[in-house]
Each structure stands twice: as structure tokens, then as C-alpha cells.
């Protein structure tokens with residue numbers, strides 16, 4: 288991997304704007320497309336986590352005391368540096384995570400847009416003056432930063448899931464300790480180098496790459512100096528972190544798993560339904576929390592939908608994401624491949640029909656053929672679990688009520704999609720679907736301007752939009768008496 292700006296390849300842990308190495312404890316970061324080792328990275332543990340928290344705590348008073356306009360200027364410089372280094376950051380991202388370069392460049396832009404957005408939002412954090420019911424008092428509210436924030440992030444969006452937390456946190460005046468995913472730490476470390484170059488003061492952002500997730504996580508959940516924990520990852524880990532955080536009553540944001548339906552009604556524009564479902568389903572080789580996991584098609588339009596959808600899937604090019612024209616990269620690791628194969632075998636054993644694909648791809652051990660199965664039913668495991676791979680599972684339905692019941696029959700509630708041209712149906716269905724995010728006639732719905740987050744077992748808290756900065760603020764009520 289040849290970077291133009293070699294300072295972006297950092298392999299230490301980042302505390303107080305200093306790169307520090309653990310010579311004895313290191314872990315390898317490998318390229319999922321080739322299996323090649325990209326670098327070894329310092330494996331931060333309990334000691335380094337304590338140092339990072341201390342640095343963030345020490346930096347908090349000065350950083351939170353800085354005028355919002357000054358914080359905004361530094362965030363803007365960070366944003367400009369990220370945009371300027373898009374190609375290098377995308378190559379780094381593709382090398383450690385696998386998504387095609389064009390998708391990686393899109394993630395860099397998307398991730399940077401959170402920094403741009405919250406550089407603007409932080410200057411409009413207003414309190415209120417509340418009309419008092421008595422003459423001798425004046426009521427007001429102050430919005431103040433919550434304090435030191437811990438962030439734990441997943442491997443599937445190694446830039447955007449990080450800036451979606453760090454940007455609002457530091458914009459609000461908080462300081463941060465981040466533990467990125469062990470599969471993809473390099474992108475986070477590159478962002479830290481650019482934050483340092485942008486002039487972020489010592490201790491505002493601290494990053495502890497680690498394979499010791501449970502031990503590091505326990506400290507982040509229980510340390511009294513940390514007032515907020517923002518987690519993006521699986522529902523299982525989210526539940527554990529919530530339990531572990533109870534002893535210090537941390538403010539939590541949990542962005543967890545999903546199980547998105549895509550409902551194609553008989554009045555849908557089939558071309559739009561195919562385009563939207565494909566865009567969501569096969570993004571990042573199906574490894575996103577908002578990927579379509581179940582495609583529910585009204586029986587009368589199934590033949591037309593399947594013909595157009597199959598043609599598009601058959602045209603996908605699978606391979607190393609650094610090669611031109613590739614749409615489907617590798618899965619992140621062997622565990623992910625095994626899970627896709629297990630879910631597929633279970634579905635086929637329970638009556639699903641293989642329409643196309645279904646096997647490991649010849650491009651390498653972590654590549655899977657773009658796959659379609661039909662005749663799926665609710666008793667199949669993949670109806671209730673994230674596939675997290677390039678596999679489309681198609682279900683048939685007859686009535687609108689049946690589709691909504693099927694779509695809602697999951698413990699998750701993150702994203703759902705449906706396709707219809709009937710405006711009254713659009714309102715009815717959007718109101719009845721039990722999800723935090725609804726895409727109507729569209730499969731790509733994530734932007735910094737919108738409130739991203741789920742309900743039910745997909746967690747709670749909103750990232751992005753004007754809601755996003757509230758996650759890192761407290762509202763203080765001040766009563767002025769004897770007036």
C-alpha cells in the first residue's frame with residue numbers, strides 16, 4: 288500500500304497528541320482481500336486506557352471553556368485536511384476493511400461531512416429563558432458539555448462511525464477516548480494524525496487501538512471520569528456495555544444491529560425498487576447495519592422484480608476493492624464468511640430456493656458470490672439475524688397488512704425501506720413500520736443532516752442532525768431568585 292502522505296500510516300496509540308508504541312504488545316492488521324499484513328499496531332491495554340482517560344480529563348476544562356467559534360475553526364481545519372487527503376485515506380480504508388475504493392472515497396466524504404456539520408452546529412447551542420409564574424424569580428437553561436466521552440466503534444465504517452461520534456462530542460466541548468475496532472484501527476489513527484495537524488489541543492482526542500476489547504471496555508464503562516459512552520456495534524455487545532455502565536450511570540448512546548426489510552408493493556416502480564433495494568443490500572458487500580436483510584415482494588410483481596433484480600446482481604464484479612470497476616469486495620474475516628454460509632445452508636434446508644450464487648467466490652477465501660435466494664420464510668434463521676453478506680433473501684406476500692406484520696416481526700428496529708407510488712399507502716406504511724429510519728422509494732438514506740438511530744433492540748440515541756449534538760450536552764436549569 289503506497290500512501291502519498293506517509294504520515295497517515297500511524298501504528299501507535301494516540302494520547303495527548305503523542306504517538307506512543309507498545310514494543311512488546313502489538314497486533315497485526317491484515318488486508319481481507321489478500322490476507323497480507325498491512326502493519327502491526329500497538330495493543331493498548333488497561334494501563335494505556337487509564338492514561339488516555341487522564342489526558343482527556345485534564346484537557347476538558349480548557350477545551351470546554353473555549354468559545355464555540357474557536358472549536359468550530361479547528362474542526363473546519365480538520366475537515367479540510369481530511370478532504371485534501373481523501374485518496375490516501377480511501378486507500379488505507381479499502382486496504383484494512385475491503386470495500387471498493389469508490390465506496391471508500393464516499394465514506395471519507397460522508398465521514399468528513401459530520402465534522403463540517405457539527406463545526407456549524409456547535410455555534411448554535413442555545414439555552415432558554417423561561418417565563419416564571421412568580422414575579423421574584425427568573426428561569427433559564429444552560430446547555431453544557433457532558434464531560435469526558437468514551438467511544439467504541441465497529442469495523443464496517445472505519446472513518447464514518449468514528450467522526451459521527453467524535454465530531455459532535457468535541458464540537459460540544461467534550462474530550463474523547465476512542466477504542467476503534469481491532470480489524471480496522473489504521474483509519475482512526477490516520478484521522479488522529481490529521482486532527483493533530485489541524486491543531487486540536489493535547490488530550491482532546493485520544494485513541495487506544497486494542498485487541499483487549501473486554502478489558503478496555505470494562506474500564507470505559509466503569510471509570511467515574513467518563514460521563515458518556517457512545518457505542519456502535521452489535522446488539523449483544525451493546526447490552527453488555529449498558530450493564531457495565533450502570534454502576535456509574537453513564538449517559539449512553541447505542542447504535543446497534545439491524546434487520547431491514549425492503550417491501551416492494553404491486554404499485555411500485557419496479558426499476559426504482561430494484562435500484563433502491565440493490566443499493567442498500569450490496570453496499571459494503573452487505574456489511575452495513577442498514578443493509579436490506581429481507582426483501583418482501585407482493586406476489587403479482589415478483590416475476591418482473593426477480594427478472595430485473597437478478598440481471599443487476601449478475602452484473603456485479605467481485606474482487607479486490609483497489610482494482611477498477613469492482614462493486615463487491617471481501618467480507619471482513621473468516622468468521623463472517625462462516626456465518627453467511629451457515630445462514631444460507633439453514634435457509635436452503637428449510638425450503639429456500641437458490642436463484643443465483645451461493646458459493647465462495649474464486650477471488651479469494653474471504654469473497655462470497657453475490658447471491659439471491661427466494662421462497663424464504665419466517666422460520667429461517669436469516670429472517671431474524673443480520674446476514675452481513677452479499678445475500679438477498681426474498682419473501683412473498685399478498686396484502687399490505689401481511690407485509691407490515693412480516694416486516695415488523697423482528698426484535699430490531701433500525702432501518703426499513705418500501706417502494707410504492709401511492710401517497711396514501713406511503714403515509715400508512717411509514718407510520719406503521721416499527722423502525723427508526725424509513726427509506727421510501729430510496730435505498731441510500733444516510734446523511735449528516737438527518738437523525739440516524741434505531742428503536743427496539745437496535746438501540747437508542749441519534750447521530751447526525753441537530754439532535755446529534757444534544758447527545759453530548761446536559762441541560763442545566765438556573766433559577767435566579769429575589770429579583
Ligand SMILES: NC(=O)c1ccc[n+]([C@@H]2O[C@H](COP(=O)([O-])OP(=O)(O)OC[C@H]3O[C@@H](n4cnc5c(N)ncnc54)[C@H](O)[C@@H]3O)[C@@H](O)[C@H]2O)c1
Nearest residue numbers: 440441442467468500501504520521524542543544545576
Ligand atoms: N446502528 C449502527 O449505526 C451500526 C453501525 C455499524 C455497525 N453496526 C452493527 O455492528 C455490528 C458489526 O460490527 P462489529 O462486528 O464490529 O460489532 P461488535 O459489537 O463485535 O464490535 C464493535 C466494537 O465493540 C468492540 N467490542 C467487542 N466486544 C466488546 C466488549 N466486550 N467490550 C467492549 N467493546 C467490545 C469491538 O472491539 C469493536 O470495536 C453489526 O451488528 C452491525 O449492525 C451498527
Ligand SMILES: O=C[C@H](O)CS(=O)(=O)O
Nearest residue numbers: 443444574575576577733
Ligand atoms: O453500518 C452502519 C452505518 O451506520 C451505515 S451508514 O453509513 O450510516 O448508512
